[in-house]
Amino acid sequence: MKSVLFGTLAVAMAATFALADGHSVVRMGTEGAYPPYNFINDAGDVDGFEREVGDELCVRAELTCEWVKNDWDSIIPNLVSSNYDTIMAGMSITAERDEVIDFTQNYYPPTASAYVGAADGADWENGVVAAQTATIQAGHIAEGGATLVEFATPEETVAAVRNGEADAVFADRDYLAPLVEASGGDLTFIGPDVPLGGGVGMGLRESDTELKEKFDAAITSMKEDGTLNAMLVKWFGEDTAQY
Amino acid sequence: MFSYCSDPDTLATLRWLSCYLTTGVHFSFYYSFLKVIGILAVTAPVALAFGFGGAMAARSAIAPLSWFGKGYIAIVRGVPDIAFFLFFVIALDQGFEWLRHQALCPDWSDAIRQGNDFLVCPQAKLPLGTAPQAVHQAYAFGLAVITFALVFGAFAANVIFGAMRAVPRAQLETGEAYGMSPRQIFWRILVPQMWVFAVPGLSNLWQVLIKATPLLFLLGIEDVVYWARELGGTKTARFTAYPHGDWRMWYFLALLVFYLFMTWGSEKLLGRLMMRLTRGQATSGGEAQRKGAAA
Numbered sequence: 001m002k003s004v005l006f007g008t009l010a011v012a013m014a015a016t017f018a019l020a021d022g023h024s025v026v027r028m029g030t031e032g033a034y035p036p037y038n039f040i041n042d043a044g045d046v047d048g049f050e051r052e053v054g055d056e057l058c059v060r061a062e063l064t065c066e067w068v069k070n071d072w073d074s075i076i077p078n079l080v081s082s083n084y085d086t087i088m089a090g091m092s093i094t095a096e097r098d099e100v101i102d103f104t105q106n107y108y109p110p111t112a113s114a115y116v117g118a119a120d121g122a123d124w125e126n127g128v129v130a131a132q133t134a135t136i137q138a139g140h141i142a143e144g145g146a147t148l149v150e151f152a153t154p155e156e157t158v159a160a161v162r163n164g165e166a167d168a169v170f171a172d173r174d175y176l177a178p179l180v181e182a183s184g185g186d187l188t189f190i191g192p193d194v195p196l197g198g199g200v201g202m203g204l205r206e207s208d209t210e211l212k213e214k215f216d217a218a219i220t221s222m223k224e225d226g227t228l229n230a231m232l233v234k235w236f237g238e239d240t241a242q243y
Numbered sequence: 244m245f246s247y248c249s250d251p252d253t254l255a256t257l258r259w260l261s262c263y264l265t266t267g268v269h270f271s272f273y274y275s276f277l278k279v280i281g282i283l284a285v286t287a288p289v290a291l292a293f294g295f296g297g298a299m300a301a302r303s304a305i306a307p308l309s310w311f312g313k314g315y316i317a318i319v320r321g322v323p324d325i326a327f328f329l330f331f332v333i334a335l336d337q338g339f340e341w342l343r344h345q346a347l348c349p350d351w352s353d354a355i356r357q358g359n360d361f362l363v364c365p366q367a368k369l370p371l372g373t374a375p376q377a378v379h380q381a382y383a384f385g386l387a388v389i390t391f392a393l394v395f396g397a398f399a400a401n402v403i404f405g406a407m408r409a410v411p412r413a414q415l416e417t418g419e420a421y422g423m424s425p426r427q428i429f430w431r432i433l434v435p436q437m438w439v440f441a442v443p444g445l446s447n448l449w450q451v452l453i454k455a456t457p458l459l460f461l462l463g464i465e466d467v468v469y470w471a472r473e474l475g476g477t478k479t480a481r482f483t484a485y486p487h488g489d490w491r492m493w494y495f496l497a498l499l500v501f502y503l504f505m506t507w508g509s510e511k512l513l514g515r516l517m518m519r520l521t522r523g524q525a526t527s528g529g530e531a532q533r534k535g536a537a538a
Contacts, residue, residue: 024373025373042268042484043267045267048482068379078463081361155472155476159489178481179477181479182486205362206360207362208360
């Protein structure tokens, strides 16, 4: 125990002296399992809409950024305990989350959530509906008439529909669209689109007001000169909502 | 990786597979196996040391030390592992940072706790915000080892505590008759003989430890199960050159083979260790060995 502890401390101390006067790095937390927002590409790096937006924001705010992956379940606890400085993980701005962390203005307009089932007639109103744990979609289903089954990852929610465990999956339309397209008719959109949340924003610690202002300014400038719209079209297609 | 991999759509199955299995992500997957084995190799001895210390404390004649040992065993065994990994690790991390904060930033005037946020001065961050990702990973690795050792140490302490009581009293009395001090009796008679009773229980713990490694992802360490889930998940053609359906079954099958191999290997090693430990012992196993050698 002692040697391990001191070993760890020694590493940390050594790092202290080596990097004490280095420039600050902003650590960007993401899930890496929610294409097109964020995913791991073939080379093993974080990729997607949020990676591109995030990198551009860091350039504009003149910050050095580094991407970090974290489980969705513990993504907020690790932010508030300062293991990274921001969350860019397709996280919708909601009142509940806003009590714990702060959000920048949204960099993705309020999202439409949609139901996907294996057949046209699937019962999304009163049947069994799958959603990812601790998402606005899970909250929405829990309040409605359908039975909610929760899964830790988005992948599992869709798998539940494919194997018949759930009648439908309820998630961001943009996450589901490529899957429906690639399924060759096995999966189809059912029911109406439901607008939920206040758009996707970057999550920050409530005490981190300075960083929040920098990113807010950078997002504003990206909205104004149209770069954000170009990225939205690139990742979500021509029909997506723009600023 | 290979030169023909530039356009995977056109390749035949075998060549496609050879390209697919050598992408950057797959190397992260293979590397995670080493990471898991590494963490097991470091954790097992540390946990055993914790267990030995806990058992010694629990059977101590000094009451507070004995309470401490017994309390450690009872409390840690009672708390679910996942609670330990979600909350204890964050608390441990914050504890280190708090200590460093007190030492390095005596002039800091802001509160450390601001609502939900935990904020220490930048110099006290562990690892520093400026540290490369590798240092963050090493730190997470260290935290994982400490937490695993603490949890499994409590179980090991209980096993060793029981094993120490299983050594026949007559053996210890013989030592007393020869005029040995309690310390000599403990180290020369009790400890060498108790292993034979402890190893079966410890081998169970080892097997459980092998399979507990997926908890590591809660600490941000990307272990084999995380990668299997990530790589096996459905990939659509828009986001990868290697689209495929839900292949998690195949990846988990590979994990199954890995875990079975680990179990089989450790069973073999522990069987040998047990043979060595039973030699000359006053147990049925030791008796059978003695008769076998005589025959």
